[in-house]
Amino acid sequence: MTARHVPVLCSEVAGIVQQGPGRLVLDATVGLGGHAAAILERLPEARLVGLDVDEAALEFAATRLRPFGDRVQLVHGSYAQLDVHLRGLGIESVDAIILDLGVSSLQIDETARGFSYRAAGPLDMRMDPQSGRTAADFLNAADEEEIAQALRDFGEEPQARRIARNLIQERRKAPLRTTADLVAVVERTVSGRKRLQALARVFQGVRIVVNGELENLREGLGSALGVLAPGSTFAVLSYHSLEDRMVKQFFRQQVEGCTCPPKLPYCACGFVAGFRLVARRAIFASPEEVAENPRARSARLRALHRVA
Numbered sequence: 001m002t003a004r005h006v007p008v009l010c011s012e013v014a015g016i017v018q019q020g021p022g023r024l025v026l027d028a029t030v031g032l033g034g035h036a037a038a039i040l041e042r043l044p045e046a047r048l049v050g051l052d053v054d055e056a057a058l059e060f061a062a063t064r065l066r067p068f069g070d071r072v073q074l075v076h077g078s079y080a081q082l083d084v085h086l087r088g089l090g091i092e093s094v095d096a097i098i099l100d101l102g103v104s105s106l107q108i109d110e111t112a113r114g115f116s117y118r119a120a121g122p123l124d125m126r127m128d129p130q131s132g133r134t135a136a137d138f139l140n141a142a143d144e145e146e147i148a149q150a151l152r153d154f155g156e157e158p159q160a161r162r163i164a165r166n167l168i169q170e171r172r173k174a175p176l177r178t179t180a181d182l183v184a185v186v187e188r189t190v191s192g193r194k195r196l197q198a199l200a201r202v203f204q205g206v207r208i209v210v211n212g213e214l215e216n217l218r219e220g221l222g223s224a225l226g227v228l229a230p231g232s233t234f235a236v237l238s239y240h241s242l243e244d245r246m247v248k249q250f251f252r253q254q255v256e257g258c259t260c261p262p263k264l265p266y267c268a269c270g271f272v273a274g275f276r277l278v279a280r281r282a283i284f285a286s287p288e289e290v291a292e293n294p295r296a297r298s299a300r301l302r303a304l305h306r307v308a
């Protein structure tokens with residue numbers, strides 16, 4: 001267990017949790033327990049439920065959070081069904097939820113997981129290695145359009161179509177098996193200074209598809225609404241513009257309130273906004289934090305407060 005994982009915008013996230021009653025916190029992506037430890041230290045009365053789909057992360061978090069004893073409960077499961085997992089523990093509502101999307105350094109550093117283009121490993125990329133299809137399953141079965149779309153929409157890779165076409169050609173010779181196979185396809189298509197960027201984008205695009213990350217996020221946002229207690233806060237850290245847009249729009253819907261047409265002289269919908277935004281704009285990491293922690297570079301933090 002050598003992973004060095006510095007939690008992103010840690011003091012900001014903990015500060016948001018502290019704006020609510022902070023008795024019971026759900027860290028729905030507990031990962032290596034970085035945010036969780038900071039919160040448990042700051043709020044000596046708080047209890048925390050940590051959720052993750054990755055058993056290896058849960059093991060790591062269990063060790064790191066052991067000093068907090070029975071204030072911590074760790075559960076294996078997806079935040080897409082966070083309400084179900086809480087109910088399984090007999091919990092109806094919580095005072096704060098944290099969602100830190102993206103990959104942990106434990107996952108990136110473990111070459112056998114296949115998340116990194118920097119090291120040769122199996123082409124896997126599943127957050128939960130016990131379920132679902134691997135990156136190799138996807139890349140060897142999907143058609144050119146599906147692959148191009150993944151690289152374009154989730155990787156924002158300008159050469160998506162050409163890379164997809166070359167990939168199809170390569171896999172006709174032999175199925176892709178390792179990260180090195182995928183790296184070779186990308187390097188065949190994009191050379192020079194753009195190469196590293198293309199690798200990062202392609203790996204990100206494939207990872208998002210393999211893990212159904214946007215679908216999970218949509219479901220997770222919905223299930224979070226149902227378990228946020230009055231006065232609670234909900235903080236989401238995203239690392240990709242599609243994720244951030246989804247979070248931003250979802251939060252906006254919750255704070256808008258009355259849905260009557262503006263022409264109507266009185267309110268007929270009776271809808272009262274139950275939420276307010278903690279900050280009007282997304283919060284970014286400072287240049288100092290980014291210099292120390294590259295994961296913070298693309299991070300955007302948004303938060304919602306449920307009116308008491």
Ligand code: SAH
Nearest residue numbers: 007029031032033034035053054078079100
């Ligand atoms: N905040 C953590 C780091 C989180 S990294 C810390 O400070 O240590 C993101 C974590 O989210 C990873 O461990 C990953 O396994 C987990 N994850 C990804 N998709 C998930 C999902 N659908 N449900 C729960 N956890 C998920």
